[in-house]
Amino acid sequence: MTGTLVLEQLLNGIGYGLMLFLLAAGLTLVFGIMDVLNLAHGSLFMAGAYLAAEAHTRTGSFTAAIVFAVLATVALALLLEVLLMRRLYARDHLAQVLATFGVILIADDLVKMAWGPSPVMAPTPSALSGPIEIIPGLPYPAYRLLILGAGVAVALGLWWLVNHTRIGMRVRAGASDRPMAEWMGVRVGRIFNGVFLLGAALAALAGALMGPIVAVQVGMGEQILIPALVVLVIGGIGSVRGAFVAALLVGVVDTIGRAFLPMALRATLPPATAADLGPLFAELAMYALMVGVLIFRPAGLFSPRT
Template sequence: MSPILLAEQALNGLQFGLMLFLLAAGLTLVFGIMDMINLAHGSLYMVGAYLAAAVAQATGSFGLAVLGSLLGTAVFGMLLEMSVLRRLYARDHLSQVLATFALILICNEGVRMIWGEQPVMLNTPAALSGPVELLPGLYYPAYRLLIIGVGLAVALLLYVLVTRSRIGMWVRAGASNRPMATALGVNIRWLFTAVFGFGAALCALAGSLLGPLLAVQVGMGESILILAFVVVVIGGIGSIRGALVGALLVGVVDTCSRSLLPAALRQLASPELAANLGPALASILIYVLMAAVLFWKPQGLFPARG
């Protein structure tokens, strides 16, 4: 197993982990501040990807596609929060799960009515379509490097916003003690709407950046939502730092196990057994990681209320 292959897979895991962080950051804020389970969070990721594809086809500009996706999905998320989700805050978690699951079905059918059943193409920008030589013999796609750079920049921005700004102080206060924050004059209703819109914009950013790498299709948000919840549980509910650490752990473990585990099993078993057993074990490892973290730290690595 060559060092070049290991380095490539580590970069792939970093890129995937940072995209999971964009999804999990909004999800953990909504879960931590509003105490609400939002299964429709993945649908915002899907809507963002479709909006980016539509703007890209209309303008031919990938930058405008990302910007349009951010604005459109943020507005859609805030309207969704004000019209539907706001009525669910006082309900129990079962009611929230059922209602947001219904929103998944509604969003899927709405996207199918607008864009059709077939996947929509979102192309990589021509300027970033080639590889970049990072080290002698190590070539890595320029577009994936852009994704890594954007993910790191957003992580830094969120750190400064949450820990060094007045808005971040309100968010942390709302996550830690909502009644006290309300008593101190924080408008929780508008805070909830702003946080939900911001989380929707992060979903749109992930969807528009991953669109050229993955298929933009109906139902694309459900599978990645499961990984986002795993990240939130590992990192700790309501914690941005936990979401970043959990996303990087899940991204690296998932990517490296899927690429390296079958090759390692071929050294111990037949190629047929390795081909069947490797992907199955790789898909289990992130849940083994989650179980191990919860065994040692039941509230996650960095719980906001810890």
């Protein structure tokens, strides 16, 4: 184990954490502000990945593929919001979970019909296919650097939007006291609709950016939804800042664990067993982190409801 390898895996963990943040930020806005538990959020992530991969293959333009994937997923989210979610806003969380879980099953079947059950290859932009030496002796994939930059830029933009704009002020007002905000002339219904579509756009962007480095396949939304929910709990429901910090923690813990735990286990276990147990222990470390935080901060690290 070298310092270069540790730094490389740390950067990988931060990049994964930033993509988790894009997904978890949408979840925390929708659940924390609108009080709606939308399990279909992972399906929007999957839609962004598939649409971006298809558009990039057909057009050869990575930028156009990202824009198309985000806009098309937002359109799908608008259709979902009009046809289903508006009927769930006044229902309890159990009804929301059951209905949106049904959306997951339908979305998976629609993807199988359109692209088949096999994974789809999402091409990496040719200009970003090589490494960049960020420090002497540490070449790092240029595309992963793009992910780091995009994640930081979106995090800063979202923080500015929520905390330093009139729209963000209205969102916070509607979340804190909806009747009073409506008496003051705020169209809370429209604001909440915009929050739902913003969450969908963030999920689609995360899926489109993650496509070239993960398997674009049926069920990928459910696979990343669990870590995103862990981020939501650790950071505090409704807190964008909490989602950012928790996503980085979960991303680093998961990536470092998957990279180094198998190495450590090989000292006492057969290589095949170590390879199987390493990822399992890394996943358990993520849940242990959540339990440790909840013991001392039951409402999460930065919950606005504390």
